[in-house]
Amino acid sequence: MYIYDEYDNSILRQRVAQFRDQTERFLAGSLPPEQFLPLRLQNGLYVQRLAPMLRINVPYGMLNSTQIRKLAHIARHYDKGYVHVSTRQNIQFNWPDLTEVPDILSELADVGMHGTQSSGNCIRNTTSDQFAGVAEDEIVDPRPYCEIIRQWSSFHPEFAFLPRKFKIAVTGSEKDRAAVQVHDIGLQIILKDSGEIGFKVYVGGGLGRTPVIGSVIREFLPEEDLLPYLEAILRVYNLSGRRDNKYKARIKILVRALTPEVFAQKVEAEWENTKDGYSKLTRAEIERAKSFFTEPAYETIDNAAAQAAVDAQAAESVAFSKWLQRNVRGHRVPGYAAVTLSLKPTGVAPGDITDSQLEIIANLADEFSFGEARTTHEQNIVLADVKKSDLFTLWQKSKAAGFATPNIGTITDIICCPGGDFCSLANAKSIPIAEAIQRQFDDLDYVYDLGDIDLNISGCMNACGHHHVGHIGILGVDKAGKEFYQVQLGGSASNDASLGDVLGPSFGAEVMPDVIQKLVNVYVENRTAEELFIDTYRRIGATPFKERVYAKAN
Numbered sequence: 001m002y003i004y005d006e007y008d009n010s011i012l013r014q015r016v017a018q019f020r021d022q023t024e025r026f027l028a029g030s031l032p033p034e035q036f037l038p039l040r041l042q043n044g045l046y047v048q049r050l051a052p053m054l055r056i057n058v059p060y061g062m063l064n065s066t067q068i069r070k071l072a073h074i075a076r077h078y079d080k081g082y083v084h085v086s087t088r089q090n091i092q093f094n095w096p097d098l099t100e101v102p103d104i105l106s107e108l109a110d111v112g113m114h115g116t117q118s119s120g121n122c123i124r125n126t127t128s129d130q131f132a133g134v135a136e137d138e139i140v141d142p143r144p145y146c147e148i149i150r151q152w153s154s155f156h157p158e159f160a161f162l163p164r165k166f167k168i169a170v171t172g173s174e175k176d177r178a179a180v181q182v183h184d185i186g187l188q189i190i191l192k193d194s195g196e197i198g199f200k201v202y203v204g205g206g207l208g209r210t211p212v213i214g215s216v217i218r219e220f221l222p223e224e225d226l227l228p229y230l231e232a233i234l235r236v237y238n239l240s241g242r243r244d245n246k247y248k249a250r251i252k253i254l255v256r257a258l259t260p261e262v263f264a265q266k267v268e269a270e271w272e273n274t275k276d277g278y279s280k281l282t283r284a285e286i287e288r289a290k291s292f293f294t295e296p297a298y299e300t301i302d303n304a305a306a307q308a309a310v311d312a313q314a315a316e317s318v319a320f321s322k323w324l325q326r327n328v329r330g331h332r333v334p335g336y337a338a339v340t341l342s343l344k345p346t347g348v349a350p351g352d353i354t355d356s357q358l359e360i361i362a363n364l365a366d367e368f369s370f371g372e373a374r375t376t377h378e379q380n381i382v383l384a385d386v387k388k389s390d391l392f393t394l395w396q397k398s399k400a401a402g403f404a405t406p407n408i409g410t411i412t413d414i415i416c417c418p419g420g421d422f423c424s425l426a427n428a429k430s431i432p433i434a435e436a437i438q439r440q441f442d443d444l445d446y447v448y449d450l451g452d453i454d455l456n457i458s459g460c461m462n463a464c465g466h467h468h469v470g471h472i473g474i475l476g477v478d479k480a481g482k483e484f485y486q487v488q489l490g491g492s493a494s495n496d497a498s499l500g501d502v503l504g505p506s507f508g509a510e511v512m513p514d515v516i517q518k519l520v521n522v523y524v525e526n527r528t529a530e531e532l533f534i535d536t537y538r539r540i541g542a543t544p545f546k547e548r549v550y551a552k553a554n
Helices: 007-028 033-041 065-078 097-107 143-152 225-241 250-259 262-273 283-290 303-316 317-327 355-368 388-403 433-441 444-450 509-526 535-540 543-551
Strands: 044-045 054-057 061-066 084-085 089-094 167-173 185-191 196-201 215-222 337-343 353-356 372-375 383-385 455-458 471-481 482-489
Touching: 007 033, 007 097, 033 044, 033 143, 044 185, 054 097, 061 065, 061 509, 065 084, 065 097, 065 355, 065 372, 084 355, 084 455, 097 283, 143 167, 143 225, 143 283, 185 225, 196 225, 196 444, 215 225, 225 283, 250 262, 303 317, 303 388, 317 337, 317 383, 317 444, 337 355, 337 388, 355 372, 355 383, 355 388, 372 482, 433 455, 433 509, 444 509, 471 509, 482 509, 509 535, 509 543, 535 543
Parallel strands: 167 185, 455 471
Antiparallel strands: 044 054, 054 089, 061 372, 084 089, 084 353, 185 196, 196 215, 337 383, 372 383, 471 482
């Protein structure tokens, strides 16, 4: 992973000192709230329903064990003892005291972390595949390009005050695990037969009030042109994006207004002016970025023998076997595996981790995965480099810490925003709905029989829980001061990205587990042998699902 040098550290220290002064002036009354607002947002500080919320960047999800222990320390000493993993792979503290935020940022700077541009109308944290660098289906490791984008976009003066927030994701594998088609810019790495590396460029995707699947504006962009082309996109958006209405200010609105074809023409024209300018990447710069993502000290392992040993252990333990099936995936290096620690046990808000658990994750990372762990946009944690011979011991330790719920990819691995329990924007609570659904589907054998189902919940139209792209999406809505929940079906954030269809009138919270059960029943009754929920829905359409959930009791 990228390690901050003296220049990075100096910039971080200057930023902390700057924000400390801004905060002190605000608290003293000499800096008006309207002037403090953009300053605190660009340092990751929101005002939430009950307290401030501080969002900390985790570039492409990668954390080292020192950083994880620092997060635990901050959670324990400055917050209420836990953190939340967001769908941008970031870490959020929900209860910091404003007066202590500069101290928190100072402590984070000690380990190369910050909240810079994690909020505000600027380029946000660049996200990627949590299995980058180890995935068996990977074409090119996307992390060096994410790091290049991060360094380019941080403090970029031209893009510090965009019409709205701006999100970029990069994927380098055959299967898109970074949801690139629902980002303002999505980059899919392409490797030509000639060996040339480049990007398929999606633009104008996004969720929220106006969900849109991104449009391809360039089938192949050579890697050296990455930054000039991104600059061209941002310049067209910065010049022409609406600023009169925040709900119509995202780039997706501009792309739709112009049409993707016209938007692409404008970008190409802008690019012609700058493509050979200062930001064109040199081979040396690309190689420098790649040098931070070198191979860890993998051992040479007999994969067949290692797998046979794991299989023997699985034969002796049903629970271990289930964990292997759901939480462990293949690795491009023989004898190794990637492990997902589930943050979704029933009764815990999805994505929440206590300070003690953070320290356990740091210890597990040190013991089993070269001192690194990764956050995922599905709100779990990945240990990417685990020897197969260590899997049984890791499972035992994960189980003791509450991370071994074998539910990854199932209906209980719910993406869920903090909702009305914390967020001042939310129309309804989402965490209790997630828990009620998890309790409804508490029979793991039944859950496994259902196969992969993405169930996403958002507490409002801002869609932080990505409900639009859940196979089953749930949106909290407010009706005359009461909380209701709208159901959407057929969404996907993968290669076959699609937006869910609204099923019909919303439901009260108390019936949501039953509603989801009825939807699942329709799927089970109609599926073919190989179909997942999303496949069956796309084949039979919404009508059978509507008829079941809206049927009269008699």
